[in-house]
Amino acid sequence: MPESAQPETPILVSPAAPESPVTFPPAFLWGAATSAYQIEGAVREDGRTPSIWDTFSHTPGKTAGGETGDIAVDHYHRYREDVAMMADLGLTAYRFSVSWSRVQPTGRGPAVQVGLDFYRRLVDELLQHGITPAVTLYHWDLPQELEDAGGWPERDTAYRFAEYAQIVGEALGDRVEHWITLNEPWCSAFLGYGSGVHAPGRTDPAASLRAAHHLNLAHGLATSALRSVMPTRNEVAISLNSSVVRPLSQDPADVAAARKIDDLANGVFHGPILHGAYPKSLFEATRSVTDWSFVQDGDLEVIHQPLNALGLNYYTPTLVSAADPQLSGPRADGHGASEHSPWPASDDVAFHQTPGDRTEMGWSVDPSGLHELIMRYTREAPGLPIYITENGAAYDDKPAADGTVHDPERIAYLHGHLAAVRRAITDGADVRGYFLWSLMDNFEWAYGYEKRFGAVYVDYATLERTPKSSARWYERAARTGVLPEVDAR
Ligand code: IFM
DSSP: OOGGGSOOOOOOOOOSSOOSSOBOOTTOEEEEEOOHHHHOOOTTSTTOOOBHHHHHHTSTTSSGGGOOSSSTTOHHHHHHHHHHHHHHTTOSEEEEEOOHHHHSTTSSSSOOHHHHHHHHHHHHHHHHTTOEEEEEEESSOOBHHHHHTTOTTSTHHHHHHHHHHHHHHHHHTTTOOEEEEEEOHHIIIIITTTSOSSTTOOOOHHHHHHHHHHHHHHHHHHHHHHHHHSOTTOEEEEEEOOOOEEESSSOHHHHHHHHHHHIIIIIHHHIIIIISSOOHHHHHHTTTTOOOTTSOTTHHHHHOOOOSOEEEEOOOOEEEEEOOGGGOOOOOSSSOOOSSOSSTTOTTEEEEOOSSOBOTTSOBOOHHHHHHHHHHHHHHSTTOOEEEEEOOOOOOOOOOTTSOOOOHHHHHHHHHHHHHHHHHHHTTOOEEEEEEEOSBOOOOGGGTTSSOOOSEEEOTTTOOEEEOHHHHHHHHHHHHSBOOOTTOO
């Protein structure tokens, strides 16, 4: 990002110890999040056509055990009981995504009303239970026809996305106030087109950078499209999985490696979206891969739209050092096994395990990273409200003999991260809500159903839902605005 874009606002830094008890503002939203392909199932119903994730998950070798989202947790048919469960858990907000293939099956042309009706019914059910809906338009499930036409590396996909955004905005804008254009465009671009561990599974570094730019353009175009059809009170945001990138040492080579990965993780999105320019250092670092000629005149103005809020998804920090490109060995960057790196032009960077306890994903538990990122957003986008649109942990949860599911590690994880959010609020950040990932166990992409992120346990044989002890802990936090002690059940 340009030096001039760094705001001067001083940010207070609080001592590490959380206040006790940890209390949140009365209007704070206590939410949970999901996404369409991970929970809906019903992939061939009511006119829905395949998305890139249907194709990818049905391709042998792409997901653990060949698992797919064909049934997922059958939320499409069980949404009423799921909303009742959310209300029972005291949630005040719910973030879900719309399946593009369900409402505009070929990714172009007129909408399918029956697809939109599903989301209208879901939203009405939420509102009747006093739960604030937050809609994400794109959580990785591009209609396959658009991928066949070139996917995100093609500029036209951004225009198709704006058309789709307008359709959904017209259908739900009267009843949904919180809108998120894209979820984690880093994953769509770099895991989808770089390392290939996500759909559509391409491994082309130049295509991954083109995809990143067209996702940015799609965000800008969709923001305008939504605003053209929705009441002005509605908020438009984007959810980024911004990274805390730490150097292994203060050696200048390690610090330079961290800056490079920071550009590729953060600058590539923060730059155009928040500051109206890509970092020059990003162009220089990736010159061997692309000349960036796909950035056309006027694109940055389109992308640099004033937003109403920012969504932050955080799980774990990233630790890097300089590396000898000749010696590049196995990568430990936490984004799945692939011989192809998601980081273009970065053979000179090594990724390291971060210290601390680990979740089932192998990700270290480090709430200080969440605090750090919230304060970074506060500096880079002063005055913009922040929502934590995802945060959570996978653990190997198993029901006890009496059917209850105890997950004390998840309670500790949530406590630590919510206390970090509270510290950031004390330090001057305007954080308005927290959406735990995830409401219930679901299809964890290339990991299939192996990794359980839910606060609610799902028995995949019967699809029965059982709130884990963390769900009840979170319920008490949501109902009182105060974090219960971590040993509470
Ligand atoms: O399950 C995913 C989600 O779809 C996007 N953010 C990260 C989660 C955990 O991997």
